[in-house]
Amino acid sequence: MTRFLWLFNIWFIPALGQAEEPVDSCEKWTLLKTKTKKEVVLALRHRSGRSVIVTSMEEDLRSDLSRFLSLTCNDIDGDGYAEAIVQFYSGGAHCCWDYSIYFARPDGNDIAHLSLDVSGRPIEGWRDLDGDGKKEALTHDDRWDNFDGMSHAASPFPPKILCLGKTRFIDCTSRFPEILLKASQEFEDELIRLDDFNERAWGATIGLFHVWSRLGNEPEGWRRIKQICPPCEVALKQDEQKIRQRLAE
Ligand SMILES: [Ca+2]
Ligand SMILES: [Ca+2]
Secondary structure (H helix, E strand, C coil): CCHHHHHHECCEECCCCCCEEEEEEECCEEEEEEECCCCEEEEEEECCCCEEEEEEECHHHCCCHHHHEEEEEECCCCCCCCEEEEEEECCCCCCCEEEEEEECCCCCCCCEEEEEEEECCCCCEEECCCCCCCCEEEEECCCCCCHHHCCCCCCCCCEEEEEECCCCEEECHHHCHHHHHHHHHHHHHHHHHHCCCCHHHHHHHHHHHHHHHHCCCHHHHHHHHHHHCHHHHHHHHHCHHHHHHHHHC
């Protein structure tokens, strides 16, 4: 396990009390809830008996916990031991997902924690894309959702890859051009299929520009947009400043 994680040790407790109820489990980890008079406390327990508090919430707001919380196990850092991945879902129509990832030594000591805020889109999978032994999180970029009044349905969601860095997860999408090129093809296909300038074409235009910006070749993005949809290129020029600002966020 990487050295940095010991910086993130959080309060661990031997047990939470007598009213514990399992919510979910995988491999060496179990998610437990404990009801008190005012709230529900969620804790994650390692098979060794070590526990950490994950969160607490008002019971009446989260009576059906399984809708909002899930636990999966995956060896993200490649040390041979599965991490616990706790997914929180806010319950909104199109968002929001947050992830807490818990690492532990094989004996359950030194439980450490990293947060992964992907907000508007869930993590769709974990894969070691570059063969370095660590798994990357595959998700989508939600920065264009409802951009400048655009409907959610028309908003583009380009691919986003998150890599486990030394102290946090970092956006490393540009390191995987094959994934961006596949997305480029999909946005281009959408523009060809629509064959008109409408809201969906505008969304695909922004998506295509985003992808080629991440590929470090914006001129190629402009060229493809102009070739497929000349009015899309005109619209992009008009809103270029706003789009660049959002890209830089
Ligand atoms: Ca591991
Ligand atoms: Ca990797």
